[in-house]
Amino acid sequence: MGEPNRRKAKADRIEIDVSHAALKDGRLCEDSVWRQIVTVHDAIAKGFDLVDLDELQDEYAEDEFANLFGCVFVDDSLSAFKFNDLIRLGCDSLVEWTDFEPEAARPYGNRPVWAGYDPQNSENGDNAGLVIMAPPTTPGGTFRILERHQLRGLDFEQQAEFIKAVLSRYNVTYLGIDATGVGAGVYQLLAKPDVKIGGVTKIEYSLEVKQGLVMKAQNVVRRGRLAFDSAYMDIVSSFVSIKRTITDSGRNITFKAGRGGDDGHADIAWAAMHVLSNEPLDGKEKPVSTLEIIE
Missing domain, CATH: 3.30.420.240 (Nucleotidyltransferase; domain 5)
Incomplete structure (x- = not known):
């Protein structure tokens, strides 16, 4: 689906809350697109027991863990690779x-x-x-x-x-x-x-x-x-x-x-x-x- 705010006046633009709190349980957003964010913490809370959370947190650096298991976008501003x-x-x-x-x-x-x-x-x-x-x-x-x-x-x-x-x-x-x-x-x-x-x-x-x-x-x-x-x-x-x-x-x-x-x-x-x-x-x-x- 295309960008919902493309060529729209500022006053007519759609504001979509894409935070984890808003999308944790999934919802049909204002642009008619279903969105959901599921982190490893969410999965464990719902009964997923095939990972050891402490082991994952020990194995990965904080930013890597957040990206791979927390649905957090990577800040690559200082990275050698984009x-x-x-x-x-x-x-x-x-x-x-x-x-x-x-x-x-x-x-x-x-x-x-x-x-x-x-x-x-x-x-x-x-x-x-x-x-x-x-x-x-x-x-x-x-x-x-x-x-x-x-x-x-x-x-x-x-x-x-x-x-x-x-x-x-x-x-x-x-x-x-x-x-x-x-x-x-x-x-x-x-x-x-x-x-x-x-x-x-x-x-x-x-x-x-x-x-x-x-x-x-x-x-x-x-x-x-x-x-x-x-x-x-x-x-x-x-x-x-x-x-x-x-x-x-x-x-x-x-x-x-x-x-x-x-x-x-x-x-x-x-x-x-x-x-x-x-x-x-x-x-x-x-x-x-x-x-x-x-x-």
Whole structure:
């Protein structure tokens, strides 16, 4: 339905109360549109018992929790990525991606995929993020996020085992890992020749590296070269949570997210950026070739 106040004089415009208090129980509004706001608190009050509210509040930063579970719009004024730009990247993957079968033993066949991992920091309890993408098949083509996972409460060996199990279903030709802190142990375990994960690459964060990751991702997002299922709102939230800020010296711009300015709770976004960084900044890498083996 179109905008109800379009081309109407100010005195004739319809005022619609879209607050949670007004729409909690749902109502037919003045423009004849039914609206309802249901937060996780509302759902729990009505008997929904499949989530642990305390666990969710502990897992997500306050603004992320409000957006994902409280129906509160994100303030992206300081974000490195814009909410509307990211929302436009969503699609119905089950319908549009005919070459991808999530439940199959080999979801993407023998075609190559790239992966990125942002490890868990055991000191502050942040999540870890693993992202698997189908890289572009033509220069300047689209990156598709096939899977994303968050890990919590695992040591470096358990993290490595989880990654190996998930990636065993794919033909991985690149895996970018933040190898600082706990990530160093994860990297060492996955880089062993007997693990058989292709292209395991160490990413060591610095001011310049972080700026490069964000710059590349911003370019990909602005050009609409990233796609993921519309239901994956945590991807949107993760990217939007990355904010521009000033370094402690006050001399440079950097990017941080999560509680207390730490980099946590943007783990999926950083993992995705590890993948995107495998393509040159101009996006003109030679198309990926595949070899189909028929037995």
